[in-house]
Amino acid sequence: MELVGVRSELARTIDLRATIIYKDREPNMHVILQRIQLFVTLLLVIGSPMVACASEPITVVYGHGRAWLMDLTITGQTQLEKGDLEAAQRSLDTVLKADPAFYPAYYVRARVFLNRGKFQEAIQDCNEALRKDSTFAEASLLRAKANYDLGRYGESLKEIDHVITIRPRRDAFARAYRDRARLRLNCPDQSYRNGQQAVKDATTACKLIDWKDEDMIDILATAYAEVGEFDSAVRYEEKALAIKGVKPDDSKRLQAHLDSFKQHRPLHAR
Numbered sequence: 001m002e003l004v005g006v007r008s009e010l011a012r013t014i015d016l017r018a019t020i021i022y023k024d025r026e027p028n029m030h031v032i033l034q035r036i037q038l039f040v041t042l043l044l045v046i047g048s049p050m051v052a053c054a055s056e057p058i059t060v061v062y063g064h065g066r067a068w069l070m071d072l073t074i075t076g077q078t079q080l081e082k083g084d085l086e087a088a089q090r091s092l093d094t095v096l097k098a099d100p101a102f103y104p105a106y107y108v109r110a111r112v113f114l115n116r117g118k119f120q121e122a123i124q125d126c127n128e129a130l131r132k133d134s135t136f137a138e139a140s141l142l143r144a145k146a147n148y149d150l151g152r153y154g155e156s157l158k159e160i161d162h163v164i165t166i167r168p169r170r171d172a173f174a175r176a177y178r179d180r181a182r183l184r185l186n187c188p189d190q191s192y193r194n195g196q197q198a199v200k201d202a203t204t205a206c207k208l209i210d211w212k213d214e215d216m217i218d219i220l221a222t223a224y225a226e227v228g229e230f231d232s233a234v235r236y237e238e239k240a241l242a243i244k245g246v247k248p249d250d251s252k253r254l255q256a257h258l259d260s261f262k263q264h265r266p267l268h269a270r
Helices: 067-081 085-098 103-115 119-132 137-149 153-166 170-186 195-208 214-226 230-241 248-262
Strands: 004-006 011-014 017-025 031-039 057-063
Touching: 067 085, 067 103, 085 103, 103 119, 103 137, 119 137, 137 153, 137 170, 153 170, 170 195, 170 214, 195 214, 214 230, 214 248, 230 248
Parallel strands: 011 031, 017 057
Antiparallel strands: 004 011, 017 031
């Protein structure tokens, strides 16, 4: 997603999918608010991006004269989205060298590490972000993804379970249920698979975002196919395809799933 700046309203959009309100404290303690809506792309998790959902704010307070740190963090985010991972890491390294407490930069750099296949480094940056804000559910879910990619399925599941337990902002809450459903469907270790639990989790995720995300509905359809309920799988896959604004590549993927379910074939070989 392209970075959008609306300077007249002191608002910017960056791809993290949470709302962060940055408070810049002036020397006279007059507070200026900069609203930043962050929408998480699923570069960090398995699957396609989901639509933006309303979020409650996370608040980060920084002193006067440090706005350049946020500007450079946004630059790093933009570089990440354009695929320039080395430049993104340089930008974020600069931010964190200047201010090791600027935790949003740890989160964005963790995404860079994840995309570079440096999963342990991604986990370390998520750890740092979570030390600064233990309620930063997005960092917890990213750490779960990194552990999954390292084959630490138990740790990944435990992290997702924790996010669900703390009941974060609704959009993060939905992603946690979605991620647990995905793990129950896709985990290479068969002992973690559970189609019925995946149906329950995917249903909860869809309800939390008011059935407006094609990726979550697709996961629900896939879960129904896994447990042999192909009529439900077809119905929900058609619902996913009916969502407005589905990208062409995603539409092809969903259509392929629908064709499979109509032939009573789940996505995974039994």
